[in-house]
Amino acid sequence: MTYTIKGATGEWEVVCGLEVHAQVTSEAKLFSGAATVYGGAPNSQVSPIDAGMPGMLPVVNRECVAQAVRTGLGLEAEINKVSVFERKNYFYPDLPQGYQISQYQHPIVGKGEIHLDLEGGDTKTVGITRLHLEQDAGKSMHDAQDGASLIDLNRSGVALMEIVSEPDIRSPDEAVLYMRKLRTILRYLGTCDGNMEEGSLRCDANVSVRQVGEDGFRTRCEIKNVNSMRFVARAIEYEAKRQIELYEQGGDVEQETRLFDSNKGETRSMRSKEEAHDYRYFPDPDLLPVELTDDEIEGWRAGLPELPDAKKQRFIDDFGLGAYDAGVLVAERATADYFEAVAAKAEPKAAANWCINELGGLLNKAGKGIEQSPIAPDQLAALLALLKDGTLSGKLAKDVFALMFETGDDPQKIVKDRALEQVTDMSSIEPIIDQLIKDNPGQVETYKKNPKVIGWFTGQVMKATGGKANPQAVQQVLKPKLDAA
């Protein structure tokens, strides 16, 4: 389904590209030995380099280079064996050097792609234009003191990967899918933790619109500060509608930077920034180009984990899972690992079903991630074995599962302690059935006219046995008795 917005003059299409800033997972900063940990006391993770002290010389962190290349490989992108750091010049109090060291003409990673899983099993490829390394700036706080801003340079100099997409995105939903998929890939690679609340993943959206069927692109606006999945969709939708309205009223869209206000759900112009757009880039004379050898690149490639697309296909091929279930399981590596551990000892489709629905449901409710699951994969596999061999009915299995989640106990222990085994010995159930038929002649008559009433009898037997009877087995005994009654 193509996403369009209906305007007064016809159907409009959204054209969007995203610029994502992903914080590189590393111990130290891009050019200094200060720590990158989130949440430290202000200015406690600052070296003289990060503070822009005169005479300090940057030296690039080799792990940050490796992480950028790994990410490029994960995005099926060209790796540039020579890349150059340049200075992007502007003045702001959170940028003590007066320039940001970034890459401009020669980024470390070139063209790549990301595959989105659309609804209905289709996939869509979004092009990656480039990925480059750059320094983060410090953090300003404007509201703590009257007439003053407070500056914390802990983030100053932390390595970021700016990942720029082609303008291939055509709807707010696709933008969200792109962000999710990119986040999944980064987390699989271990190159960025993807934590949007802590600012490890930040997004700017370039948005323009055009009438359906129109060739070429119209003027775009850059929307800053869309820092949650929800805001990405809302900001794009709002901005597209704003632009359509402008065009339809005979106006024109001006190329500008706009800020998304998440409280009001709207974008507004940031005119003050326009002057700053002349960044006067030039190669940083303090830094030599980053030169990569084939051996280095191949070494990093060999160390890559299985990536979500490949894992998903393997789950479909090897375990017979549907595309949707496989997609849910691979979205987080920890979930995929958990499922595989269960599937090694249980029927894979049942394992997938229980991982997604039962375990996923309880974890969600408890606000826990799969890493904090009180139920280990082996325990879930043991439960599925009890279900399969008939010790537990489906209903009982769910009850036992809830108890496992609560206590962390093995299913065998719970079943034993609470005497929850499914009653498979029908000899103990037959007297219950006989008594039931004897006590309820009216229902027996109804059954003769409407065989579906057998369900009522089954229900009564289940009740009498505390849910421990096997409903299928009960019906097998019940039916001939009812027919004969």
Added chain:
Amino acid sequence: MSLDEATVARIARLARIEVEDDRLPELARELSNILGWVEQLGEVDTNAVEPLRAVMPIPSRRRADVVTDGDRQADVLANAPASHDGYYVVPRVVE
């Protein structure tokens, strides 16, 4: 290449250098002269010459990913005109 006064004013603003209007003609002339002098280099045909990335042919050094600095808030703030609770204090800047 010659710079007009508007361009010089813009460069000064970008560099946060205060320049009085009556100084602009002189600066425009001086900067244009400098640029003209440097532009003579354009006469040399460099099509077949690789860009010079470094004077010495040494591979670029990379640092190990180890925390070796930080935890020196007092040092970092020592030169700040004002600080508060471990933060630099600057005149209010808001978009």
